[in-house]
Amino acid sequence: MAHHPHEHRHQGEPAHDHEHHHDGGHRHGHHHDTDIDWAAMAPHLEAQAELFTPLYERALAWLGKEVTEPGLIVDAGSGPGVVSCLFAETFPGARVLAVDGSAPLLERAGERAARLGHADRFGTLTGELPDVLGELDYPADLLWAGRSLHHLGDQRAALTAFAERLAPGGTLAIMEGGLPSRFLPRDIGLGRPGLEARLDALQEQWFAQMRADLPGSVEVAEDWPALLASAGLKHTRSRSFLLDLPAPASDRARAYVTASLSRLRDVYGDTLDAEDRATLDRLLDPDDPAGVQHRPDVFVLAAHTVHTAVKPA
Structure with missing residues (x-):
């Protein structure tokens, strides 16, 4: 699932930065993960993951050096399986199993795999994490959780459950943390400078409330290497990967920025002060020359962190 009000448990979350559950994008707008209509978000999740493909490719190339x-x-x-299919491409000898709580998203994942020629070694499993992993026929050699862990109430217990489903010598890789995304300069010539930093603060509040409202929520310090070690894994490593799409942004990047800022306005519109709300409205007005559809200074800069650890043989 994604990170803040954005990505759910897929690779790409939506809004700003805490996005991702699914591979490709998350963004939530409600306080309960169960309220999120992931299927309706599928196009946004896919678009985000596709835009972030260079970042994922670098992360997977690094994993390829770490993992036999x-x-x-x-x-x-x-x-919706954007990253799942990148795994199939990166590891041509592997079988890939996409696991998610949303059957409509997994249907899209299967369609994507077929379209890309991976259907013969691609499967899906529908159910809620981490319990559904008990249905695996075989232990995993590599288990990837891309910004999905933070959608689970007890993250420590979930990591232990993930570790239990690994083969001896297998690797658990989680993508959590990193830096808030940036789309605009600090001073955009509209309103007060620092709009995105203020949105970050609202997202942190949203994220804390989202975590607190999850079933079985347990507070835990987010020292991911320590949590991986507490799950019985060894050889923890962390590395961050950059997505750097400089200005002037492509149409696809502008569409992502527009969707992300729109979600932020929808989620935080009542919380923002009047000046920031007016600035967001102008940025999102397709007919305003100062809007993100037209302004030359729009970019996408993001950093996501991957933490890995190995199950003792």
């Missing part, structure tokens, strides 16, 4: 050729790769919280 896996037999089974499990994408836990796969969403």
Whole structure:
């Protein structure tokens, strides 16, 4: 699932930065994950993951150096399968299983895999994490959770459950944390400078409330290497990967920025002060020359962190 009000449990979350559950984008707008209509978000999740493909490709290339050729790769919280299919491409000898709570998203994942020629070694499993992993026929050689863990109430217990589903010598890789995304300069010539930093603060409040409202929510310090070690895993490593799409942004990047800022306005519109709300309205007005559809200074800059650890043989 995604990060803040954006991505759910897929690779790409939506709004700003805490996005992702599914592979490709998340963004939520409600306080309960169960309220999120992931299927309705599928196009946004896919668009985000596709835009972030260069970042994922670098992360997977790094994983490829860390991991011996896996037999089974499990994408836990796969969403519409953009990243699942990148795994199939990166590891041509592996079987890939996309796991998610949303059957409509997994249907899209299967269609994507077929379209890309991976259908013969691609499967899906529908159910809620982490319990659904008990249905695996074989342990995973590589289990990937791309911004899905933070949608689970007890993250420590979930990591332990993930570790239990690994083969001896298998790798658990989680994408959590990083930096808030940036789309605009600090001073855009509208309103007060620092709009995105103020939106970040609202997202942090949203994210804390989202976590608190999850069933079985347990507060835990987000020291991911320590949590991986507490799950019985060894050789923890962390590395961050950059998405750097400089100005002037492409149409696809502008569409992502527009969708992300629109979600932020929808979620936080009542919380923003009048000046910031008016600035967001202008940025999102397709007919305003100062809007993100037209202004030359729009970019996408994001950093996501991957933490890995290995199950003792």
